Amino acid sequence: xxxxxxxxxxxxxxxxxxxxxxxxxxxxxxxxxxxxxxxxxxxxxxxxxxxxxxxxxxxxxxxxxxxxxxxxxxxxxxxxxxxxxxxxxxxxxxxxxxxxxxxxxxxxxxxxxxxxxxxxxxxxxxxxxxxxxxxxxxxxxxxxxxxxxxxxxxxxxxxxxxxxxxxxxxxxxxxxxxxxxxxxxxxxxxxxxxxxxxxxxxxxxxxxxxxxxxxxxxxxxxxxxxxxxxxxxxxxxxxxxxxxxxxxxxxxxxxxxxxxxxxxxxxxxxxxxxxxxxxxxxxxxxxxxxxxxxxxxxxxxxxxxxxxxxxxxxxxxxxxxxxxxxxxxxxxxxxxxxxxxxxxxxxxxxxxxxxxxxxxxxxxxxxxxxxxxxxxxxxxxxxxxxxxxxxxxxxxxxxxxxxxxxxxxxxxxxxxxxxxxxxxxxxxxxxxxxxxxxxxxxxxxxxxxxxxxxxxxxxxxxxxxxxxxx
Numbered sequence: 001x002x003x004x005x006x007x008x009x010x011x012x013x014x015x016x017x018x019x020x021x022x023x024x025x026x027x028x029x030x031x032x033x034x035x036x037x038x039x040x041x042x043x044x045x046x047x048x049x050x051x052x053x054x055x056x057x058x059x060x061x062x063x064x065x066x067x068x069x070x071x072x073x074x075x076x077x078x079x080x081x082x083x084x085x086x087x088x089x090x091x092x093x094x095x096x097x098x099x100x101x102x103x104x105x106x107x108x109x110x111x112x113x114x115x116x117x118x119x120x121x122x123x124x125x126x127x128x129x130x131x132x133x134x135x136x137x138x139x140x141x142x143x144x145x146x147x148x149x150x151x152x153x154x155x156x157x158x159x160x161x162x163x164x165x166x167x168x169x170x171x172x173x174x175x176x177x178x179x180x181x182x183x184x185x186x187x188x189x190x191x192x193x194x195x196x197x198x199x200x201x202x203x204x205x206x207x208x209x210x211x212x213x214x215x216x217x218x219x220x221x222x223x224x225x226x227x228x229x230x231x232x233x234x235x236x237x238x239x240x241x242x243x244x245x246x247x248x249x250x251x252x253x254x255x256x257x258x259x260x261x262x263x264x265x266x267x268x269x270x271x272x273x274x275x276x277x278x279x280x281x282x283x284x285x286x287x288x289x290x291x292x293x294x295x296x297x298x299x300x301x302x303x304x305x306x307x308x309x310x311x312x313x314x315x316x317x318x319x320x321x322x323x324x325x326x327x328x329x330x331x332x333x334x335x336x337x338x339x340x341x342x343x344x345x346x347x348x349x350x351x352x353x354x355x356x357x358x359x360x361x362x363x364x365x366x367x368x369x370x371x372x373x374x375x376x377x378x379x380x381x382x383x384x385x386x387x388x389x390x391x392x393x394x395x396x397x398x399x400x401x402x403x404x405x406x407x408x409x410x411x412x413x414x415x416x417x418x419x420x421x422x423x424x425x426x427x428x429x430x431x432x433x434x435x436x437x438x439x440x441x442x443x444x445x446x447x448x449x450x451x452x453x454x455x456x457x458x459x460x461x462x463x464x465x466x467x468x469x470x
Contacts, residue, residue, distance in 0.1 A: 018334065021327040022424060025072065032058040032389045039386055046466025047382045047451055049391050058389030059430050061419045064357050066112075066270035066277060068423035071322060074274065074315040081311025090313035091304040094280070097317040101324055102229065103256045104264060104282035106289035108296050111307025113230055113268025114139050115300050116281040120226055120266055121147040123291040125190040132180055133193035134172045135159060135200050138399055138460055140193065140228060145404060149190055152180055159201040160413035162351040162362045167242045169204035169353075170197055170235070172214050186221035194262065195228040196235035200395060202416065203231070203336075203355020205238035208246065208258060215261040224285075227265040232258065233272040234356030237329045252324040264288065271357065274319035274423055278308050332356075336421050338428060342435040348442050351416065358420040361438065363396060366445055372397050372411055374450025374470060380417040380441065382467075383448060388437035392419050398453075399462045 033041070033056055045051035049062060060067065082088040095107045110116045117140050125131065127148025133140070134155040141151045154176040158166040172194065181189060192214065196206045211225075218225055236254040240246050246254055259265060264283035269275050281296075283289040293303045300307040308316070322328060333356060340354035349365035363377035370376040377396035384390050396415035403410055419434060441448075451467035 020331045020335075020424070022071075022331075030058060035386070038389055042382055042386055046455065047378065047469070048462075048465055048467060049381050049385060049393055050463050051466070052385070052391060056389070057385075057391045059426065059434060060391045061358075061421065061434065062391045062393050064271055064420045064422050065268060066275070067425065068270075068274045068276075069425050070274060070276070070315060070319070071424075073322070074318045077314040077318045078311040080314055081309060083310045085305070086302055087304050088310040088313065090310040090317070093317040094313045094320075097320040098280060098282055101252060101255060101320055102232075102259045102265065102282060104259065104284055106283045106286070106293075108281045108283075108289070108293055108303055109306030109308050109313060110279040110281060110296065110300050112270060112277060113228075113266060113279040114143075115296075115307060116266035116268075116279050117143040118299065119281050119292045119295055120264070121149065122295055123288055124224070124226070125149040129188055129190040130180060130184060131190050131193050132172075132177055134170055134195055134206065135198050136400075137195060137199055137228065138401070138462065140195075142459060144190075144193070151193075152176075154180070155198065155201065159198065159204060162202065162349070162360070162365070162414060162416070165352055167205075167238075167353065168207040168210060169201055170195065170206040171210040172206070174213060174217055177214070177217060181221055181223075186223055189221075189223050191263075192218060192223060192225045193228070194225055195230075196232045196258065197238070197356045199231070199357075200399075200412075200414065200416075201355075202351030202360040202414075203234070203357045204351075204353075205235045205242075205356070206258075207243055208239050208254070209243065211258055211261045224263040225261070227259065227262040228267075229259070229265040229282075230268045230271045231356055232265075233323045233329060234333065236324075237333055238356065240326075250324075251326050251329050255324055269316050269319070272323045273316055274323055275312065275316045278312050278316045280306070332423055335426075335428070335431065339419065339421070339431045339435055342431070343438060346435075346439050346442075348438055351414075358418045360395065360414075360416040360418050361392075362415070363417050364415045366417075366442065367448060367450075369446070370448070370450045372415055373409060374452065375467065376450060377415045377417045378467060379448060379450050382451070383441045383444075384417070384437055387440050388433065390419075390434050390437050392417050394418075394462055398465060401461055 041056045121143040125147040131149040132154040158164040159169040269278040349362035351360040367376040377394040400410035455466040
């Protein structure tokens with residue numbers, strides 16, 4: 001039974017239920033405000049779920065970033081914070097944890113993943129260079145563009161089809177990389193920006209076979225690979241489950257092997273690592289480390305704290321160890337799948353196969369009568385909140401932003417509304433409530449109209465843009 005998910009256990013043993021590998025020691029009360037109050041709150045927030053007050057949210061699926069529940073060991077570790085400005089013992093515990101489980105040589109802590117993205121972009125991109133990646137992520141691409149880089153999507157085509165069942169839709173298309181090298185020359189490639197799993201594709205994983213082949217290709221041209229390791233432990237679980245030869249290897253073993261094919265990584269530790277704040281940049285080349293270590297002092301803090309308190313580094317060191325436990329990962333992915341299977345049974349269009357950290361509703365199929373420039377995914381997020389107090393978020397045309405050269409909307413193939421599941425926070429009953437709310441919105445889809453944008457910030461507009469109903 002070691003590798004059984006909730007679904008397979010039910011199939012094999014009938015009514016033998018599955019439960020999370022933890023018990024609850026503390027609760028935080030939540031409440032649902034009335035439908036009228038939710039409508040007022042949504043209007044005040046400009047129909048942008050990021051601008052809602054947390055106290056007005058019933059079930060918060062906005063993000064899994066910094067929203068997970070820490071363990072008793074992590075809370076105990078918070079009391080052992082060494083708040084020395086330089087050389088905190090918690091830094092060395094964190095450094096050891098990253099080296100042990102991810103395998104990189106040199107470690108730089110940052111306040112969160114965005115800080116690490118900034119550092120690697122500043123030191124590894126020359127203006128005008130190309131940065132091929134397996135689908136963009138919002139903050140990553142912005143930092144690359146601000147450093148003068150030109151992002152190029154080299155993910156496999158199947159990733160842009162929400163219904164396609166390819167088991168590793170996060171894979172890099174090696175032919176696309178080769179074509180870019182042939183056209184511009186290897187010296188014009190800053191590095192490969194590899195994400196595991198791919199958030200914007202629906203939390204889709206990259207295979208070990210693919211990263212191994214990518215490594216071989218890059219070695220022929222002297223190109224480095226930097227990994228967005230934010231949800232790499234989840235990616236390791238999918239390799240364990242789906243890729244031949246890995247069923248008997250642990251998540252920890254798979255994670256370390258995958259990282260061995262890359263030259264460094266940045267990490268938003270607020271996801272996989274089960275903490276509320278923190279991040280890091282890890283590197284294998286001394287020259288890049290020294291340049292980034294110098295810049296972290298300018299932008300973040302000394303290289304032995306990088307914007308984190310000692311107590312936060314201790315919680316992170318412990319969270320890394322907990323995040324790679326197989327029982328934990330089966331529970332984490334199992335809850336996401338439970339919600340996905342409910343929606344699939346009801347015929348509601350979602351990204352398939354179900355990814356690691358969220359259910360992505362296919363807003364184009366949800367609202368086929370709404371053109372993309374009236375923001376169907378943003379509309380769906382607003383409708384869900386007004387129905388039930390469930391907060392989700394848009395991952396479509398709003399998140400894609402505008403082309404920096406033309407100033408026009410980017411029109412991504414995927415127009416998605418993300419239901420992001422925090423780790424160790426909600427129960428199966430909460431997932432039932434969410435599923436029923438999605439079904440209610442789906443049943444009312446023909447009567448739904450879109451939105452118009454009435455305020456648009458210059459950068460990362462999905463965080464702060466405001467809308468009005470059409």
